[in-house]
Amino acid sequence: MKIALPDETGALTDYTLTGTPVPEAKLPANPARVVYSAAHVVADPFTANDPSGVATVDWAATMRFRHHLHGMGLGIAEAMDTAQRGMGLDWGGALELIRRTRAELPDALVANGCGTDHLDLAKVDGLEDVKRAYLEQLHAIQSLDARVILMASRALAKVAKGPDDYVKVYADILSDCDHPVILHWLGDMFDPQLAGYWGAETFEQALETVVQIIEQNAAKVDGIKISLLDKHKEIALRRRLPEGVRMYTGDDFNYPELIEGDEQGFSHALLGIFDPLGPAAAHAVDLLGQGDAQGFRAVLDPTVPLARLIFRAPTQYYKTGVVFLAWLNGFQGHFVMLNGAQAMRPLPYFVDVFRHADACGLLRDPDMAVQRMKRLLAVYGC
Numbered sequence: 001m002k003i004a005l006p007d008e009t010g011a012l013t014d015y016t017l018t019g020t021p022v023p024e025a026k027l028p029a030n031p032a033r034v035v036y037s038a039a040h041v042v043a044d045p046f047t048a049n050d051p052s053g054v055a056t057v058d059w060a061a062t063m064r065f066r067h068h069l070h071g072m073g074l075g076i077a078e079a080m081d082t083a084q085r086g087m088g089l090d091w092g093g094a095l096e097l098i099r100r101t102r103a104e105l106p107d108a109l110v111a112n113g114c115g116t117d118h119l120d121l122a123k124v125d126g127l128e129d130v131k132r133a134y135l136e137q138l139h140a141i142q143s144l145d146a147r148v149i150l151m152a153s154r155a156l157a158k159v160a161k162g163p164d165d166y167v168k169v170y171a172d173i174l175s176d177c178d179h180p181v182i183l184h185w186l187g188d189m190f191d192p193q194l195a196g197y198w199g200a201e202t203f204e205q206a207l208e209t210v211v212q213i214i215e216q217n218a219a220k221v222d223g224i225k226i227s228l229l230d231k232h233k234e235i236a237l238r239r240r241l242p243e244g245v246r247m248y249t250g251d252d253f254n255y256p257e258l259i260e261g262d263e264q265g266f267s268h269a270l271l272g273i274f275d276p277l278g279p280a281a282a283h284a285v286d287l288l289g290q291g292d293a294q295g296f297r298a299v300l301d302p303t304v305p306l307a308r309l310i311f312r313a314p315t316q317y318y319k320t321g322v323v324f325l326a327w328l329n330g331f332q333g334h335f336v337m338l339n340g341a342q343a344m345r346p347l348p349y350f351v352d353v354f355r356h357a358d359a360c361g362l363l364r365d366p367d368m369a370v371q372r373m374k375r376l377l378a379v380y381g382c
Contacts, residue, residue, distance in 0.1 A: 027073030032289035051340035075109035088338030091118035180222035306356035
């Protein structure tokens with residue numbers, strides 16, 4: 001099967017698809033690693049709202065995708081940045097998303113983002129504002145008997161004076177959690193407004209604050225997701241975690257080796273890249289559970305170039321690549337995103353994503369993918 005693809009000058013060259021779709025797999029009830037896919041939402045393209053206004057979600061398509069993930073035995077990290085939380089999806093929309101997922105998939109492994117994003121940053125005066133905002137979202141999520149991911153707060157980054165403020169706020173919030181939660185250390189490459197988080201100028205300083213928070217509240221912490229795109233930093237934290245506290249890799253650049261682990265431990269997974277890589281993730285972790293580490297790496301290693309492309313700088317726009325692949329694979333009927341984010345990457349990016357996805361078997365229906373790619377190219381005059 002061929003398609004004419006443009007290079008960066010616009011010249012068209014025939015490309016022959018060579019990939020074989022990854023075989024379907026389903027994780028067992030007790031997989032070798034806990035695996036969460038941070039799932040995207042599907043925008044409603046027929047809304048009358050401007051992209052910069054209130055987000056309008058296609059709930060039916062959004063929930064179908066969650067059923068797809070659950071059908072492979074994957075957990076769902078709900079209402080996080082992959083779903084454009086803070087970049088189109090507001091707290092009201094996030095809570096509705098959490099409610100719907102809880103109602104439709106009551107038996108699924110789901111953890112839900114809890115933050116402070118409903119605050120007006122211009123009006124945040126101090127730590128009490130941040131604490132009240134966290135607790136408002138926490139109590140709303142817990143009222144649904146739903147589990148929590150305690151996300152990083154732009155508001156806290158703004159008003160905190162130093163590490164002690166983070167220790168105090170996190171202790172206060174964790175004391176109100178009715179089940180152990182997942183903490184989230186999100187780097188400023190994903191959100192520039194989180195620069196200096198944990199009240200630290202260096203990773204080493206931040207590491208000590210995070211370890212202190214976890215050690216002082218270990219009974220309330222299931223684990224921590226670290227999204228710094230640096231395997232050495234993740235391993236450094238992983239080796240400092242108290243017994244029983246999980247490391248969830250958020251490293252979309254180095255996930256195969258971090259999930260496989262080493263002689264001193266391994267990471268579980270909570271990854272945005274496991275939205276488009278769901279079939280490969282399920283197949284690989286299933287092999288790992290059978291003792292086939294070589295097979296695990298053989299499935300996941302070829303996907304790393306695609307992940308690095310999707311998450312290239314500016315990293316916060318990785319969601320565009322995620323939704324592009326969802327469209328190519330037929331999980332939604334259009335390539336429109338909240339806040340018009342489909343326009344946040346250039347055409348050569350989409351061409352390269354198409355090529356890489358084919359190469360590692362992530363185009364589940366190549367005929368459909370080719371036809372949809374041709375439609376996108378036509379929009380650009382190709």
